[in-house]
Each structure stands twice: as structure tokens, then as C-alpha cells.
Amino acid sequence: MGSLLDRLLMWGLLMLLAASTCAAQVPLRIVTEELPPFNMTQDGKVTGMSTEVVQAVLKEIGEEAPIQPMPWARAYELALNESNVLIYSIVRTPERESLFHWVGAIASTQWYLYSLADRPVILNSLADAHGHQIATVNQDVGEQYLVSKGFRIGEELQSSTRYEHNYRKLKVDHVEMWISNELNALYLTRQNGEDPDKVLIRSLPLPELSRADGFYMAFSRKTPIETVEKFRAGLEAIRHNGVYDAIVRKWL
Numbered sequence: 312m313g314s315l316l317d318r319l320l321m322w323g324l325l326m327l328l329a330a331s332t333c334a335a336q337v338p339l340r341i342v343t344e345e346l347p348p349f350n351m352t353q354d355g356k357v358t359g360m361s362t363e364v365v366q367a368v369l370k371e372i373g374e375e376a377p378i379q380p381m382p383w384a385r386a387y388e389l390a391l392n393e394s395n396v397l398i399y400s401i402v403r404t405p406e407r408e409s410l411f412h413w414v415g416a417i418a419s420t421q422w423y424l425y426s427l428a429d430r431p432v433i434l435n436s437l438a439d440a441h442g443h444q445i446a447t448v449n450q451d452v453g454e455q456y457l458v459s460k461g462f463r464i465g466e467e468l469q470s471s472t473r474y475e476h477n478y479r480k481l482k483v484d485h486v487e488m489w490i491s492n493e494l495n496a497l498y499l500t501r502q503n504g505e506d507p508d509k510v511l512i513r514s515l516p517l518p519e520l521s522r523a524d525g526f527y528m529a530f531s532r533k534t535p536i537e538t539v540e541k542f543r544a545g546l547e548a549i550r551h552n553g554v555y556d557a558i559v560r561k562w563l
Contacts, residue, residue: 394533400526420525446477
């Protein structure tokens with residue numbers, strides 16, 4: 312009987328070792344979305360403030376991996392279920408805490424519900440937003456936040472795959488408001504040739520989403536912890552050697 316138990320324990324140990332070896336051999340994938348000016352594609356190349364931070368970490372630790380922009384819902388699904396997947400710029404929330412290995416913060420964010428100056432929506436609280444049509448991005452933190460507060464997709468929330476789609480929805484009066492982080496809202500408005508101070512109204516600040524450590528790098532749970540620690544050390548290194556501050560100054 313003891314012999315059988317020993318064989319079973321050995322078989323289990325071998326299976327764990329095989330799974331760990333397999334995960335370590337899977338090539339690193341880096342995924343993100345089009346979220347200017349943090350991550351975006353220009354002239355066929357992925358750039359942006361968060362992208363440059365990720366690239367600086369890769370250089371610091373001597374790693375190479377392509378960055379793949381895609382709709383957020385797809386990137387999020389890959390990072391939830393596949394091994395060796397790094398996702399950025401992702402907001403760290405209590406609901407997401409156990410779903411990823413968190414590398415570290417890479418950018419601060421301020422979130423608002425926006426409306427247009429020529430069709431302003433003035434809110435005293437989030438509860439006042441019920442009954443209004445709000446543009447969101449599928450599975451992003453803004454949409455998840457509003458859903459957690461009782462807003463329903465397809466009724467009050469009109470979900471898209473890209474942030475610029477939501478700005479267009481707001482402009483053509485398909486929605487009354489748009490949930491966005493501030494830098495993204497300002498960037499897209501300026502890209503449209505307009506002055507944000509004249510076009511946009513901050514209908515409601517969202518302090519629960521706004522924080523100094525707003526956007527993170529995070530790994531899928533099936534990633535070896537050695538890889539996660541290597542990237543944490545790389546991020547810490549560029550924070551100390553001045554590279555991170557130089558990137559932020561460039562974009563802000």
C-alpha cells in the first residue's frame with residue numbers, strides 16, 4: 312500500500328514539474344489595447360507613455376517580446392487564461408486582485424463621466440447618472456465599475472471595442488455621456504482638432520477609479536513567479552535610475 316502511495320505522490324510531483332516546465336517554455340506575449348496616449352499604434356508601431364515604460368523594463372532586464380494591441384476584452388481574456396501573458400495598462404481593483412500577478416504601477420489616472428459643453432449633463436452623484444446613455448469600452452475598468460454600481464449594458468451602457476468609438480458616439484449624440492480617464496479624453500479631443508476646455512464637461516469625477524497608481528503591468532496567473540519577479544525588479548530599476556521619470560515628463 313505504501314508503495315502505491317509513493318508512486319502516486321511521485322506521479323503528482325512529476326506532473327507539477329512538467330506543468331511548470333511547460334509554462335516556462337511558452338514564449339512571452341505582451342498585450343494591450345488602443346488607449347492613447349498610454350498605448351497606441353502610430354505608423355505601424357506601438358507607442359505611448361505606458362508602452363515606453365514597458366519597453367524600458369524589457370531593455371533593463373534583457374528581454375525581447377512583441378507588443379500586440381487588440382480589443383481590450385480579447386487582451387483581458389488572454390491574460391486571464393493563458394500562460395506567460397503580460398497585460399498593460401490595466402487598473403488594479405479588489406475584484407481583479409487575485410486574477411493576476413501584479414508587477415507594478417506605470418501611470419496615474421483620473422476618471423470622469425464626460426458630456427459635451429453644448430449638451431451638458433450635470434450630476435451631483437453617480438446615482439443621478441441612471442437613466443442616461445453612457446459610452447463604455449467592453450470589459451474595461453470603467454464599464455466594470457458602472458456595472459458594479461447597477462448600470463446595465465445595452466440599456467444605460469453602450470459598449471464599444473475602442474475609446475475613439477465612444478468619443479464619436481458622444482459627438483453624434485448616440486450617447487449623453489462617456490466614461491474615460493482624463494488623459495485619454497483630452498488626447499482624443501485634441502486629435503479631433505478641438506479644444507477640450509471648450510468641448511468637454513466633467514459631469515462627475517470618479518474618485519474610486521482615480522489614483523496615483525492607476526495603470527499597472529500584470530501577468531497572467533499561469534506565469535512562473537520567477538518571470539514576474541524579474542519584471543518587478545526591472546520596473547523598480549527604471550524608477551531609480553531616472554528612466555521612468557524621463558518617460559513621464561516626455562508625455563505629460
